[in-house]
Amino acid sequence: MDAEFREMMASFPTGVSVVTARDGGSAPWGMTCSSLCSLSVDPPTLLTCLRTESPTLRAVLASGAFAVNLLHGEADWVAALFASGAPDRFDKVAWRPAGHTRSPALIEAAHAVAECTVARTHPSGDHVIVVGRVRAVERFGRFERESALLYGFRRYGEWSPGVPAAAGDFRVREREG
Template identity: 75%
Template sequence: MDGEFREMMAGFPTGVSVVTARHGVEPPWGMTCSSLCSLSTAPPRLLVCLRAQSPTLDAVLASGAFAVNLLHGDAEQVAALFASGAADRFERVVWKPSARTGSPALVESAHAIADCTVARTHPDGDHVIVVGVVRSVERFDRDSSLLYGFRQYGELSRPLPVSRGARD
């Protein structure tokens, strides 16, 4: 059943994010995450599902905060880097502490970043559902989102505005 479920979910394209956190002076942590959804707009809340044994989850829980970096269409290498578990991943990307919580903001790889505090958690299976209260949103002038489905990356671009020129 596990294999059938994995195959089914591989066929469900979704946006790609990197969830990041940092506790005190400890090094930052981050992981590629496609298990993300909006939960509420009033107040603004979202949820992410993080692997229970993840050091990123440990940093999220210890700090009580995290950032959701929604990757733009040209950030496939960043998604692969943060999925790899490479110890030097934060040395290979441009980032800065977010304004509200200090969580790492991947400013060159994201089209938007949500800076969140942890509202609650819910362990389930091999993951932990983390509900975050969105404290601020930073958007960048990038017109595409990175997607993942059928075990490959793709890109969704913002449609060009329709020109309303003179009639013939």
């Protein structure tokens, strides 16, 4: 059943984010995450699901805050880096502490960052659902065109809303994820 469930979920394309936080000693932590959804507009709330054993989850819980970095379409290498667990990942990307929560904002890889405080948590299986109250949103406009990184069928893709539908508005990257 596990393999069938994984295959089914791999066939469901979704956006890609990196959830970041700082622990009590202010060390940055982060992980690639595709389990993200908006929950409420009033108040602005989202939820994300983080692996129970994740150091990023420990940092989120210790600090009571986190950032959700929505990756732009050319940041597939950042998604792969933060999925790898490499201990030096923050040395390889440009980031700065976000204004309100001080959680790491990936300023060159993200097209938008939501700063959140932890409202609630719910354990579920081998993950913890983290409900976050959005305190601030920052958009980055350094790119020639807006795009979003997607992942599905074990490949990264890019969605660019500015491309006419007749030309195709989804491009699949050749690189396997």
